[in-house]
Amino acid sequence: MIDVFIEEAGKTKTVDLKNITDKRTLSLLEPGENVMLIVKRSKIFVQMADKTFIGMLPDNIGMRMITFINGGNEYSACVKGVEENSVSIFIRETKKATRFKNQPSFIHIPLTVSGEER
Numbered sequence: 568m569i570d571v572f573i574e575e576a577g578k579t580k581t582v583d584l585k586n587i588t589d590k591r592t593l594s595l596l597e598p599g600e601n602v603m604l605i606v607k608r609s610k611i612f613v614q615m616a617d618k619t620f621i622g623m624l625p626d627n628i629g630m631r632m633i634t635f636i637n638g639g640n641e642y643s644a645c646v647k648g649v650e651e652n653s654v655s656i657f658i659r660e661t662k663k664a665t666r667f668k669n670q671p672s673f674i675h676i677p678l679t680v681s682g683e684e685r
Contacts, residue, residue, distance in 0.1 A: 577671025639664030
């Protein structure tokens with residue numbers, strides 16, 4: 568678990584979840600805890616090991632990942648941070664399908680001077 572949060576360009580991403588669960592469930596989460604990424608229709612749901620819903624990936628990230636997952640890529644994810652009304656997870660590409668060998672799973676969006684993504 569020492570390298571769990573080491574960033575690798577194109578292979579890792581920290582994501583703030585949308586539609587997060589209740590505060591009671593959030594209180595059970597620990598940084599570093601493994602979570603599951605579950606594709607349902609055109610969304611990716613994030614669940615605890617016992618299948619308890621935590622939240623969802625934002626649509627722009629989820630749709631891109633679904634393409635890669637359906638094509639053979641595999642990912643692991645763990646909790647990076649938990650606050651009263653937010654959860655961030657760290658996603659790592661663990662297997663790249665041959666057909667995507669030259670395509671990064673995650674595209675880095677440079678920050679503007681104000682610190683916001685372009």
